[in-house]
Amino acid sequence: MSDFSNSLQTAVSGMRAQSTRLRHVSENIANTDTPGYRRKIMNFEQVSKDGAKTGEVRSAGISLDRTELSRIFDPAHPMSNEDGNYDGSNVDLVVEIADAREAQRSYEANLKMFEQTRNMSSKLLELLRK
Amino acid sequence: MDIRSSFAAQGYAATKPALTPKGDAGGALQDAAKSFAATLQESEATAKAAMSGGADPHALVEALAQTELAVETAVTVRNKVVEAYQEILRMPV
Numbered sequence: 156m157s158d159f160s161n162s163l164q165t166a167v168s169g170m171r172a173q174s175t176r177l178r179h180v181s182e183n184i185a186n187t188d189t190p191g192y193r194r195k196i197m198n199f200e201q202v203s204k205d206g207a208k209t210g211e212v213r214s215a216g217i218s219l220d221r222t223e224l225s226r227i228f229d230p231a232h233p234m235s236n237e238d239g240n241y242d243g244s245n246v247d248l249v250v251e252i253a254d255a256r257e258a259q260r261s262y263e264a265n266l267k268m269f270e271q272t273r274n275m276s277s278k279l280l281e282l283l284r285k
Numbered sequence: 286m287d288i289r290s291s292f293a294a295q296g297y298a299a300t301k302p303a304l305t306p307k308g309d310a311g312g313a314l315q316d317a318a319k320s321f322a323a324t325l326q327e328s329e330a331t332a333k334a335a336m337s338g339g340a341d342p343h344a345l346v347e348a349l350a351q352t353e354l355a356v357e358t359a360v361t362v363r364n365k366v367v368e369a370y371q372e373i374l375r376m377p378v
Binding site: 159160163164167170171174269273276277280283284 | 341343346347350351357361
């Protein structure tokens with residue numbers, strides 16, 4: 156495999172990881188009102204092949220945010236305790252939007268690398284065409 | 286006996302080895318062709334899988350870009366080889 160096709164592959168692995176991250180963000184946003192939901196944080200890791208690092212990235216599963224769940228006052232809710240409170244989720248929409256934007260920017264950066272690799276390889280072959 | 290003709294024959298014999306191909310050029314070419322065919326097959330399989338919902342779009346785009354790279358390389362090299370061949374054919378003898 157040439158460096159060009161390796162860097163295409165690496166850029167694609169980055170894009171795939173960022174789209175997984177975006178999926179977790181949208182899961183968090185969708186579950187904002189779910190009682191007891193803890194927001195998911197995605198972890199990244201390097202891919203190793205035969206014990207050597209290939210430079211690619213992939214999702215290393217998720218971990219749950221350990222900050223306290225929000226207390227919501229609603230005595231009519233079936234899950235509320237004697238004080239009329241129940242545990243909501245610990246999703247902060249502002250944080251989620253920021254995370255989604257970060258995923259977008261990283262995705263675009265990887266896309267740019269993909270494009271540049273393709274440009275460079277076709278410029279190289281252009282040399283042979285005179 | 287004309288001594289010059291034997292000199293010419295010796296000179297010809299001395300330069301002849303330079304015309305025979307060295308190393309395993311055919312084998313390398315065969316390997317290149319095989320890996321080219323493998324790349325094409327892989328991208329076709331990925332395209333089929335993507336159409337039936339089995340592969341993600343990233344894999345499809347990557348496979349097609351790899352194929353584009355391979356085809357472009359093969360076509361450029363082929364053009365160069367054909368051009369060189371035609372150049373030899375046009376040589377005044």
